[in-house]
Amino acid sequence: MRKVYHKIIQIAGNVITVEADNVGYNDLAEVTGARGTSLAQVIRLQDGKVFLQVFTGSRGVSTGDEVRFLGHPMRVSASENLLGRIFTGAGRPRDGRPAINDDMIDIGGPSVNPAKRIIPRKMIRTGIPMIDVFNTLVESQKLPIFSVAGEPYNELLSRIAMQAEVDVIILGGMGLKYDDYLAFRNTLDEHGALSRSVLFIHTASDPIVECMLVPDMCLAVAEQYALQNKRVLVLLTDMTNFADAMKEIAITMEQIPSNRGYPGDLYSQLAARYEKAVDFDGAGSITILAVTTMPGDDVTHPVPDNTGYITEGQFYLKNGRIEPFGSLSRLKQQVNGRTRADHRAIMDTMIRFYADYKETIEKQSMGFQMSAWDRKLLKYGRLFEEKMMDLSVNIPLEEALDLGWKILAECFDKTETGIKSDMIDEFWPKDAN
């Protein structure tokens, strides 16, 4: 089995080709040369030729290097000892501690039988009104944060991670700036959360192929913990780097690109990862929060676009605030009917008025005369942005709902809100008109 091959017949991009037989598709190999040993994975078999994607890149690989096939696909340890540890995308320790090799499992396993999933019913409280009230996060949800470079998306991610009540946090960093990685690690450490976390970090300076492994490594481990009845939160940042790494390999392999150079299976590839989010019937759950930076703030770019079709909503982070338009939690209906009776009414009404406010702002900027109604909207919009939208606001859901009624009562009278009369009777602040 452990035959060594010496004949590398092609090196292109990060893909090398050897002539070998009896090699399984997706199997791993070790490429050993003068510059060290790297893992590589079979990505195509064609007659006698085997195409391998070299994890550390092909730079320095010589045609005379040794290739040894391991006879199994990529694996990761799923042992308890992973907690508190930090690894690279390929699973090597990054924290200077020994490698873990027990309980090895294949990554990228089969998908969950839909019949074994249950409808998620548990809200994840974040203390951020723009999430809790307007787009409630639900356990087992897969949700990206759409943002652009420069926005505090990693801060938002770690803040949610710290406040969410979960058993295990798994962080996957792809193309992460080194200081961002350190910031994550320090935040986890300060809050004492590192001991229940596992980190797979690919930094911007690491080989690109390892970037592609990060989500699969994280999710394979998450799945094992979830099967042991744990509630797992997986944080992935940034999935656009993952997609770009995939694009690079696809182009190297001379695949026909479908849209802006991305491979035709971008949707399926992203879905295979995001769909690992699950609430098991009779076991734990996996919730996925992922950052997707939008090149040029363009939501129609293939990466955010395909992501949006896969995930259960998205948070738009723009100008340091979670935008109410465009942001959406598809699972909120599962939980917001059972939080408090007025939750949905407040959510719908406040957003509607905020949309009207935006229109009024537009009119105002064009110099039109403001009607009495416009002035009410302006007052409302200002209050809404200040007291609700600001990311520094940190209050529980119930308080946020009360605040919502207060803002409404400060700006409008009962009829103007258009809320059903019985709701108004129950919740309209008593001290208001």
Added chain:
Amino acid sequence: MLENNTGRIVGVNGNMLTVEFETAVTQNEVAFAVLGDIRLKAEVIRVRGNRADLQVYENTAGLRIGDTVEFTNDLLSVELGPGLLTQVYDGLQNPLNKLAEKSGFFLQRGVYMHALDYEREWEFTPLAKVGDRLSAGSYIGYVPEGIFKHYIMLPFLFRGTWELTDVAAPGPHKLLDCVAKAKNEKGEIREITMVQKWPVKIPISCYKEKLMPVNPLTTQQRIIDTFFPVAQGGTFCTPGPFGAGKTVLQHAISQHAEADVVIIAACGERAGEVVEILREFPHLEDPRTGKSLMDRSIIICNTSSMPVAAREASVYTAVTLAEYYRQMGLNCLLLADSTSRWAQALREMSGRLEEIPGEEAFPAYLESLIASFYERAGLVRLNDGGQGSITIGGSVSPAGGNFEEPVTQATLKVVGAFLGLSRERSSARRFPAIHPLDSWSKYKSIVEPEKLAYAKHILRRGNEVNQMMKVVGEEGTHIDDFVIYLKSEFIDFVYLQQNTFDKVDGATSRERQVYMFDKVIHVLKSTFKFEDKEVARRYFLELRLAFTNLNYAEFQSARFRELEKAVDEKISERKENA
């Protein structure tokens, strides 16, 4: 085993295998790649010389050059027989619940199961007699399946005329029991069981003729039934960007539509959405029968993380099951969510085959495939004179929400109704987000055409006024125009928008729609007297509120009457007597 019908693998690229063979292979025949003790299902999609390209319906990891492939000489087929209703299948008709019993949480590859329960007994009642001359699709007998008579038919694959030589007496039978025997003109005698197979990519055509779809299919969604109706046997599509509410709309239709059988093909979409159906449908009551909604449903579920080739097969599996029930004279509704994912599956395969790409790398044959899929819808007159229909509704997920892309455009050419969902409306939380100005339907509405035209006229004018107001401002707008704008907003809020999550408002019966639409039209046609715009705005806000309250009350209940009175009083408050 047929030893000579094997080949060996010479290439593996993603889910595509290249296989060298020696004997004959058939295009689209099913083959199995042997990997240790498991066999992976595949389909021949191209033959060149002595090499065939196969798409594998499973993950191909571990396959090696030289591994054996067994050809079956069968096209990809589904099993048809009693017991299909209430089932949940994957794209290849594997029952997911039984798979879960067998292999637990995950969909292990290489595990295939019978679609139907061969052990279950069905109470068979014969309809045909010995000596009757039958053709494919003729009824031989029936078994009760839930609320329907499930007809046992002469298998669709039987060509020509057959004489019944034997038929079972009434009584319980298992699916594979022989319930009849028939002889053809050549004297060949064949046994007939209650199960038959049919290749999914070929339409079942055992009917006399296709008819013009005229009867509306009531979906209980006001904007659809009144404004952009769908006919029984018609086709419609719901394109929209993500988050515009395609799936919520499809769920609402699947729950409330007045069809006998509803088949939901969850094709390449989120598993969570299917789970909602799986878990909720059994507990929801079908108001027309008083039984569970699941009793009239079949769910084909090949979600986005399941193998992509099976996704391509799933829409065909779904439509074949619909055709089977249509043959029994039933009205079937097929909802495919989403046809774009199906098209993407075609694109992925086309890319691996290294075909010359068409627009956005979709294969050049995309249009004809979409057209022939939607053409499997229709109202037909069966051979016995009865009628059955298939209505197909496909959601489309255009890249970037841009309707100019190939899948949307190819779909628009072949459907009878276009329910375009807009980001603009969904952002403003105006659900269902079907755009009232862009959408169209070629089918007949449940309300009178003149009234409908008037309502559309007000919507269009209201939009114009709104656009104008953005330029000249409210103060520069004449009060008459302003009132038209308010009227268009009024109809939008009280009629076009509907709260799916409310028990009453979520489903508006045909009768109620006609009744309420008259009331809305009455408001639109009335002339009101207002001192200024502020008064007008306030008046319409109050009227809208009164109307919304009415929408939430059970039709013709005491509360409804009471609220209706409030609405009528509100209308006459400002109305000018013409």
